[in-house]
Amino acid sequence: MTKPLKIIFAGTPDFAAKHLQALIDSPHQVIATFCPPDKPAGRGKKLTACATKTLALSHEIPVYQPKNFKDVADQETLKQLNADVMVVVAYGLLLPKVILDAPRLGCINVHGSLLPKWRGAAPIQRSLEAGDPETGVTIMQMDEGLDTGDMILKSNCLILASDTSASLYEKLADLGPKALIDTLALMASGDYPRVPQRNSEATYAAKLDKAEAEIDWQLAANKIDLKLRAFTPWPGSYFQFLEQADKLHTIKVHQVGVIKKDTSEYQPGEIISSDKQGILVATGENALLIQTLQLPGKKAMAVQDVLNSRADWFKVGNLITGKSCQ
Structure with missing residues (x-):
């Protein structure tokens, strides 16, 4: 790295x-x-700052909270910061071209x-649900598409049979910052790769819906297990x-645990055995062995x-299986 960069986050x-x-x-x-406006949270619906704002203010970093970047005044505010680069991580807003082009880099x-696998809102959960053997983070140059920009750097990690979206989230939260710092070192040197994505290999990670989390016993046990791990902790x-x-x-x-067993004589969703195991x-x-569950109004129990x-x-x-339980 030849010279530190001025960064908008x-x-x-x-x-x-x-x-x-x-x-x-x-x-x-x-x-x-930059982060979204404060939102109501908790029982009292008190306006609450996001984690990024709280951290920035603790380090006396100026914070801006535009609703979006359609307002020309917000666009000008960002331009006048004269940043070298803008780093975007789970921001939640689409950036117009005028913003994408504002920083020098x-x-x-x-x-x-x-990338190009799992573009979109829920890449961690969808990679688990699909049974991918590995995932990681990609640092990309943003363009006007949805996660379609040129790739600068990738960092991989294995997906273990014990991983849930919560544990995988933590793995990527460790990988991402390291990959980001390495990327910025390359950008500061003025010589860094930009590899176009192959659109033909792209898949889309749609936002999670609570309705998806209802178990479909018609699926194979391993598929149900993948979904369960993908939807832990939310929506459950x-x-x-x-x-x-x-x-x-x-x-x-x-x-749960996946048990290899001929279930042809049973209906999907039928209880085969029920004991302390x-x-x-x-x-x-x-078959699927349920080991821990949560009754309505109770905490999770063995x-x-x-x-x-x-x-x-x-x-x-x-x-x-719902109404078929009669």
């Missing part, structure tokens, strides 16, 4: 704040931080996938159990504890 959640901290600790100068983004996988004709319970599943449920292929009070819900032969 734009981001919102804790994942972004980890990258901002790395920039603060680097030789570069963070001259401003443009805008770069830290994206939580190995669940099934519905009809206790009586008019009493439908939503039960969250926290920990877990609740074994037939699926479209093999199956052994659940059966002490609700063994009648999980009798062998019961169906746990």
Whole structure:
């Protein structure tokens, strides 16, 4: 690196704040931080600052919170900062061309996938759901498309069978800042790669929807397991159990194991066995052993504890597939 860069940072959640901290600790100068307006949070709906704003203010970095960049005044404010580069991490706003072109070296983004795979809002969860063997972060030069810009640097990590979106999030939150600092060193030298993405290899990581988290017992057990890990901690996988004709319970599943078993004689969603080892449920292929679950209004508990009070819900032969439980 020949000369430290003047950087504008734009981001919102804790994942972004980890990258901002790395920039603060680097030789570069963070001259401003952009984040969305404060939002109501908690029971009292008190306006609350995001993690990035809180960190920036603690280091006396100026903070700007435009609703979007359609207002010319907001565009001019950013231009007049005369930054070398703008670093964008989980900002949540689309940037118009006038903003992308404002810094001397443009805008770069830290994206939580190995582009062009999993462009979009939920790359960590979708990579898990798909059963990918690895993921990582990509530092790219931003353009007007959705995660379509030229790639500057990639950093890979394996996806383990024990990973959830929460643990994978933490892995990428460690990889990303290191990759970002390495990228900025290349940019400061004036000689850095820009590799175009192959659009033909692109996949899209759609935003999560709560409805997706309801377990479909028609799927193979390993597919259900992948979805469960992808949707942990949010929105959390669940099934519905009809206790009586008019009493439908939503039960969250926290920990499972995939059991190889011929389930052709069972219906998907039928309980094969129920004991302190877990609740074994037939699926479209093999079986799923539920080890930890959460009853309505309760905390997550081991199956052994659940059966002490609700063994009648999980009798062998019961169906746990919503209204088909009758």
